Amino acid sequence: MVANSLVIVNTGCANISSVKFAFERLGTQVEVSDDTAVIAKAQRVLLPGVGAAPAAMSSIRSKGLVTCLQNLTQPTLGVCLGMQLMVSDSEEGEFGKTDLTACLDLIPGRVQRMQVGNLRLPHMGWNRVTSKYDNPLFADIPDGEHFYFVHSFAVEDYAHTLATFRYDSRIDAPNFSAAIHRDNFFGVQFHPERSSDAGAQLLKNFIQL
DSSP states (O other): OOSSEEEEEOOSSOOOHHHHHHHHHTTOEEEEEOOHHHHHHOSSEEEOOOSOHHHHHHHHHHTTOHHHHHTOOSOEEEETHHHHTTSSEESOOSTTOOOOEEOOOSSOOEEEEOOOTTOOSSEEEEEEOEESSOOGGGTTOOTTOEEEEEESEEEBSOTTEEEEEESOTTSOOOEEEEEEEETTEEEESSOGGGSHHHHHHHHHHHHTO
16 A cells, blocks of 8 residues: 555445545545454555444444454544444433444543434534544634534543534533544544535545544
């Protein structure tokens, strides 16, 4: 693999075309794989995600990817559901069940249903993102820049939060994690591949880590 390369984990339940094309537009060599040897040797790894946590984790376990992902030491980015899969567990259980879904436990934390007053779910649209401290993932991105979100579950603002957002800035609402970080693991709740120039800059920052 060349230095400016990336492996997108084929979890078997995510539409990865848009994020793959976004990286390729930046000149990044992209490979999609569920081969643990390929993933382990990658310069950088992306964990995509669209759908529900129980189905995604079931697919990841069936492919034998859990240990491989937990042992990664290279920069690794989770996007949307991919970020949620990075934490310890999720309140998003299988339909009709209330059991927690065990996730990858790469970053401590819990995914909870995002309920703010009577605001509808899924939360969908553009929201301002505010960094809690200077960090390389948000380099050259103005604080308060807008990113595109689509989700019904979220991680609260807590010790591993890198950046925050609010469902609706016009009301008194709690902050949620727009991005989280621990060691080599980064996660973003929004979709950078759908977030115009700011999203492209974030992906560029990631491949330069």
